[in-house]
Amino acid sequence: MTKVCPYCGKKYYEVKNIPLWIPESIRENMRFQPKCNCLKIIEEEKLKERERRKEREIINKKIKRYRDISLIDTKFLRSRFENDRYGDKYLKFAKRYAKRVVEDNNFNRGIVFIGDSGTGKTFTSSCIANYLMDNGKTVLVINFGLYLNRVKREWAEAENDILNFVKLCDLLVIDDFGGERNTEFAIEKAFLLIDTRYRSEKPMIVTTNLSLYQLERKFTNRIRSRLEEMCYTIKIDTKDRRKDIANENFYKFIA
Ligand SMILES: Nc1ncnc2c1ncn2[C@@H]1O[C@H](COP(=O)(O)OP(=O)(O)OP(=O)(O)O)[C@@H](O)[C@H]1O
Ligand SMILES: [Mg+2]
Structure with a gap:
């Protein structure tokens, strides 16, 4: 099974040496990681938007x-x-x-x-x-x-x-x-x-x-x-x- 980035379509790479002591369910989530930084950028954007919304709320209240x-x-x-x-x-x-x-x-x-x-x-x-x-x-x-x-x-x-x-x-x-x-x-x-x-x-x-x-x-x-x-x-x-x-x-x- 291969995973691709939903935003740019780039294939994820497979992490091979995940320590065995990590529970299977978590290992499953760690196995495929993105090569691109789309997710990071989107997370940052969401954070900025949240901050902008908070600022707007403060201004509106004022x-x-x-x-x-x-x-x-x-x-x-x-x-x-x-x-x-x-x-x-x-x-x-x-x-x-x-x-x-x-x-x-x-x-x-x-x-x-x-x-x-x-x-x-x-x-x-x-x-x-x-x-x-x-x-x-x-x-x-x-x-x-x-x-x-x-x-x-x-x-x-x-x-x-x-x-x-x-x-x-x-x-x-x-x-x-x-x-x-x-x-x-x-x-x-x-x-x-x-x-x-x-x-x-x-x-x-x-x-x-x-x-x-x-x-x-x-x-x-x-x-x-x-x-x-x-x-x-x-x-x-x-x-x-x-x-x-x-x-x-x-x-x-x-x-
Ligand atoms: N440019 C404009 N477009 C539309 N309506 C206007 C405009 N200028 C004034 N009016 C209207 O004309 C009326 C008189 O204007 P306004 O109340 O601003 O006068 P004023 O100079 O403040 O008078 P006062 O010294 O008696 O207080 C108001 O009903 C206002 O809404
Ligand atoms: Mg007036």
């Missing part, structure tokens, strides 16, 4: 943890580059930016998206965030107003843990910065958030209706100066897209 504490809604989850309806220069820039963050672990520039209501700031930053999460990056998304409410109530004791996530995530998104009432509490929490991220030297996206000057007036120059050092400032000057959507819905309604 992503899930960040998603769980992120202030994410269904609209956020639908905001993806493939759902873009306008193809404007901001979305093109955002796509290039997202790719760069995924490919270059040392890339740490952020973005401040400034613009009027409805210009697509949240949509654009959500597209970036979703793209990063699809590519194994951890993203923490914070709506600043909601964050303040939560820190005041249910997160009061967990604030340090949240700030730890702020420090460690691959991308931090702060949506609607400066949209809330101006209080000592808001100013203090805003500084803590921005400064924590600033010290981590990792990228951050901020969306706001305010200009840098207005942000400075609202939150102090210490915040403005950190944002300017860390981020590109992009002024979005598209039309109010909510009006488009409202018109479309109206036409659908009367059609």
Whole structure:
């Protein structure tokens, strides 16, 4: 009886001098050995695949943890580059930016998206965030107003843990910065958030209706100066897209 490798078809060689003290059933298994190293290569491949799967599981778990504490809604989850309806220069820039963050672990520039209501700031930053999460990056998304409410109530004791996530995530998104009432509490929490991220030297996206000057007036120059050092400032000057959507819905309604 001869055995051949099931992968390359090469014949196995017969081992003649197997010691007699080895039990027959084991000797039978030792008798024919491959000349090729197909089995070894396949075993190594399987091992590597198992390790890759384990790594992916760890990353997915991490992503899930960040998603769980992120202030994410269904609209956020639908905001993806493939759902873009306008193809404007901001979305093109955002796509290039997202790719760069995924490919270059040392890339740490952020973005401040400034613009009027409805210009697509949240949509654009959500597209970036979703793209990063699809590519194994951890993203923490914070709506600043909601964050303040939560820190005041249910997160009061967990604030340090949240700030730890702020420090460690691959991308931090702060949506609607400066949209809330101006209080000592808001100013203090805003500084803590921005400064924590600033010290981590990792990228951050901020969306706001305010200009840098207005942000400075609202939150102090210490915040403005950190944002300017860390981020590109992009002024979005598209039309109010909510009006488009409202018109479309109206036409659908009367059609
Ligand atoms: N490129 C796009 N493709 C498809 N829908 C878009 C696009 N940009 C914006 N929208 C939609 O237009 C609406 C307004 O966009 P978005 O919420 O991002 O505005 P915003 O600038 O964040 O406004 P605000 O300052 O009031 O928060 C949303 O319903 C959003 O999903
Ligand atoms: Mg918004």
